[in-house]
Amino acid sequence: MPYDPPPEMQDLSLAEIAGLVAARKLPPVEQWSPAAESDSHMRIAADGRWYHQGGLISRPAMVRLFASVLRREEDGRHALVTPFEKQWIEVEDAPLLAVEVKSEGSGKQRRLAFRLNTDELAVCGADRPLILRGTPEEPRPYLGLWRGLEARIERSVYYDLVELALGDQGDDAADAAGLPIWSDGTCFRLDRIAAA
Incomplete structure (x- = not known):
């Protein structure tokens, strides 16, 4: 059975990505x-x-x-x-990698979708959380997935997330301290290391 990779993420809306995820x-x-x-x-x-x-x-x-x-x-x-x-x-670390991110909306209305190194797509939210491990000096970001799996978010993708979070700083003065980023109605912090 031949494999047809999904279309490029930049050509899809988040609604289309969510539909592909649900249909897999x-x-x-x-x-x-x-x-x-x-x-x-x-x-x-x-x-x-x-x-x-x-x-x-x-x-x-x-x-x-x-x-x-x-x-x-x-x-x-x-x-x-x-x-x-x-x-x-x-x-050795996480079994999968998050190699690309797409964002729609801003602030609390933002939705994030990730492409994994296996071409699977995942929409970040309460059941697919962003998790930060490591240290403040050396953060290691992950995306929670299905069946207890995680994907390590590649450094360049993490920097994209930080840039998005910094761009949202003006959206809500209460969130100005730190680096919150929202996806699918859930707030994640890019400046807080998860407890071990």
């Missing part, structure tokens, strides 16, 4: 509880590259396929899950 058909991995477990001999490096037995998985279609059955378990480990088997996978 991910496998019901969260419903599967296979008894068999094994090691996948796979690793996702901190830079988002996937490896199997030390060799780089260079085909984007294979990465998309594996990512479609990936979930994070309650103990924090990641697994590739089918109805018949769970295979553990080493994840």
